[in-house]
Amino acid sequence: MKWVRNLLDNMKPNFQKGGKFPWLHSTFDAFETFAFVPKTTTTSGAHFRDALDMKRTMTMVILALMPALLFGTYNIGFQHFHSINPELSFFEGFWDNLWYGVIKILPIIVVSYVVGLSIEFGFAQWRKHDVNEGFLVTGMLIPMVMPPDVPLWQVALATAFAVVIGKEVFGGTGMNFLNPALLARAFLFFAFPSSMSGDNVWIAEKADAFSGATPLAEMMVGANLPSTSFWDMFLGIMPGSIGETSSIAILLGAAFLLITGIGSWRITLSVFIGGALMGLTFNLFGSNPYTQIPFYYHYVMGGFMFGAVFMATDPVTAAQTNRGKWIYGILIGAMAVLIRVVNPAYPEGMMLAILLLNVFAPLIDYYVVDANIRKRVKRWKIKGGQNV
């Protein structure tokens, strides 16, 4: 790979101070460090460092998303052809389904990355920072929480909104308090409800005669149980947002995140606990069919699983203390089920639950840290300390 290195070394002076394009320094740096881990050595503190860096961390998350993305791609195609021919079985016309899905999803991914990364690069350039890798994950999450038929201009608009208003105005990566991918979805949800809700958006170019209602929508209008079986929902053979349908694919990703230690098991586990607690509470006191479904149905319907594994665990917007993570996760799980069952306006509660707890995460942390501070002050006081 010597020639790539030489090429980069030859180009480098152009992008440095005094070169032709100093204003493109961050962009060059992003591509250079993509190709080569830089030769920078330690100058202060510990003389050696862990080989793990932000690029690898983010790459791990993207790898974890792959099973859900692949399944989602196939499912777009299957749901489309299934709506035309309800007799179709899942693996019938495998390549047609897959090809249809790829054609649908690729433009969405491209738009999300192109729009988001352009803005990220622009801001990095403007701030004279290196480009942070956070958007690599966000850019993949955004397509996965979109319905398959979403217009591309809406994807572009939502991505731009999420990156600029959700992240950059607060100072960029690490400073935002709302999950950017969910913010993109919420933006479309409230700005263009017709392309984000109802029975017609969850299957790409759905045949008119086919119902197309998601299990969540069926439950909201009073079904006793969704028409899709639990196992089909677990496998993900149902209409829905692109990446959210298959619990098993998401769980594969979750296992990968937990093994590599990148995802917070505390958050994922506590979201499930919170969902179960609220589900069981409804079972005890509820009066309509929706309150009576077993709590684990909530896990496999809609975006619960996807949110628990990939959205709630975003380290920037989640609670940062270990104790805080438990509280944060349990509340997300509970709120998601609560919104689903009680609120008549929105069939899906996960997105709103996570965004709500994103807002409260700093407050949760504040009280967790405050307990530590109080303990310290108490110790000082016992020792007769003054001025505390």
Next chain:
Amino acid sequence: MSDIIKINKGFDIKISGKAIEKVSSPLVSSYALKPTDYIGIKPKLLVKEGDRVKAGSPVFYSKLNEKILFTSSVSGTIESIKRGDKRAIEEIIILADSTQEYEDFGTDSLASMQRENVVEKLLKSGLWTLIRQRPYSTIPNPEVQPKCIIVKGFDSSPLGADYNFLLKGKGADLQLGVDVLRKLTSGKIHVNVSATQTTCDELLKLENVQINRFEGPHPSGNVSVQIANIDPINKGDIIWYIDAQDLAIIGKLFASGKLEMQKTIALVGPEVKNPQYFNVRFGACVSSIIENNVNTDKNLRYISGNILTGMSISANGYLGTYDNLISVIEEGDYYEFLGWITPGIKKFSLSRTFLSGFCNLLPSKLRKPSQIDTNLHGGKRALVLTGEFEKVLPLDIYPMQLIKACIIEDIDLMEQLGIYEVDAEDFALCEVIDVSKTDIQQIIRNGLELIRKEMGE
């Protein structure tokens, strides 16, 4: 025997190049005093180039406390005074005589001495500077009585020297050193040893002390971690600490009246051909120690101290006052094609995103030595990941919050989050595993210095 204090969090970094139990006494002719070794002093020279000094003669003092003298460990001639930015004194280099002359500090019996006599003798001989205090890790103010004194009896850092070996035959000096410390405080003298490694009677049979036995991975040898478990530091508390080897030197001064600033140090690291121990005087030039004993075909980094907290020095650099290790590792100034995506069987990482990371789940005895170099392995980024630092910091401290408080220079918040209980070295492992490649030790040090100046200490 007291109970064992178990430290659960932390990590033992295993690398090759541990010193074998062999000691030699190299011929060293160049020595240096480095004011940069000490935190919070303003050096004012007492000598100029060409002056003659004896072992024990003062070379400079601190303008902030004129009683604190810094003395020469050898007799010889002041060869040069190296200055850095803003004419700050970096090194005072002394060319040693072939036969040593010593200042006489008297051999009054310790029993008859009052605290002020003991303090005066320590200050005059320069050995006072071997004692440090928490918070801040500065040289303590002699007027103050600490609530206790810690004697550091083991080193848990990577390739740390074996104190059983360092202290061999120094039992009497150590005991006398302890008796000296007894004069300085009415509080306890803690001797902190490792439950698994420390076997020497020199430490375990000391009298008039409390022996505390610690077990667990690094940083179990750090003073902050030990204090937190035996006598937590509160705002306004002062604790002193001293290395066991340095304490023996104090003992020796009171026994003989001569300043024998000699200690055993270890030359360690993967790039050292024959890692072993050396007897040297304080501030010795390392060139004769490392000569012909390192892999010269590579670009190397020499560190006075351990690889987590030591100071980078040149191949002709000088040993730091508080260090008993010279570590040598490879410089990592190379590009690596798509290095961030490789499976990483040989890379050092605590994370399980590299295959090698899974080996780190094993206890350190079963692990193969990791391969390390000084490459940063990535660019500096915003602090994003959470919950990682807590795994390697065995203190009741919220590390990320404290780091951020230091960055924004919020003194009240730093205090509330426990800045007095920590030192930069406690965050070394956090710094190693930090995905954002932030220089955390420097941030904590800056925070401590900000408070110290604000408090006028």
